[in-house]
Amino acid sequence: SLLLLQYRLDGGVVQNLDAIPRHALSAMAVHPRRPLAPTARRAGWQGCVIDLAGLPPSARVPVVAGGTARPPADVRDDWAAFSFAADAPRALRDWFPDVLACVRRVEGETFSLASMYRFETELRALHPRNDHLRPKIRQQLQLLVARGFVERVRPGVYRKTP
The missing domain is CATH 1.10.10.10 (Winged helix-like DNA-binding domain superfamily/Winged helix DNA-binding domain)
Known part of the structure; x- marks a missing residue:
């Protein structure tokens, strides 16, 4: 699963936290970056960029929205609505x-x-x-x-x- 966290720098207050089930992520969404140069401290390491544009809105499960935590039952219901793909x-x-x-x-x-x-x-x-x-x-x-x-x-x- 992937967690997307947005917070305020002054005070570190969480503004938004979205959870994305791993079964919602497509291999098409992962784009490899160039490996680090041979002279780099972590030479050969290769990161990736995750493109979330192809995700349906229902795949992003808000846990915290606008600085307010959502009720756990609502979060579980939203998560369960997309769990058919995992099953x-x-x-x-x-x-x-x-x-x-x-x-x-x-x-x-x-x-x-x-x-x-x-x-x-x-x-x-x-x-x-x-x-x-x-x-x-x-x-x-x-x-x-x-x-x-x-x-x-x-x-x-x-x-x-x-």
């Missing part, structure tokens, strides 16, 4: 955040299956052992529809939900 079989769980990130990157609210197929190259790089990418994309879209992340408008056409 899914590994084959589905590995693909879910990647396809969801692709959906978030598609421009506009309505998109077609053909627009999702444009991500085949990226998904193939993340899942090199899977030769059946298009059926897997369709399967994951069905899961996204079942969980309320997208709506099926008509065959092959979907709409993002807020």
Whole structure:
């Protein structure tokens, strides 16, 4: 899991604390940085940048908002709303955040299956052992529809939900 902390420098008061379940993070969100130079003290170390733009809003669980801690029951409910991805079989769980990130990157609210197929190259790089990418994309879209992340408008056409 990933915790995002925002605090005030004067006094160190926590302003916001968001928790992101690890099963919500996609491999597509992790971008490696250049390794440190051979002359650096930690030569060879390589960091990464985590791009959270593809995350659905429901994946960010606010624990502290505006300097006020949320009731623990509300935090647990928000966390549980996204826990279905953790409970899914590994084959589905590995693909879910990647396809969801692709959906978030598609421009506009309505998109077609053909627009999702444009991500085949990226998904193939993340899942090199899977030769059946298009059926897997369709399967994951069905899961996204079942969980309320997208709506099926008509065959092959979907709409993002807020």
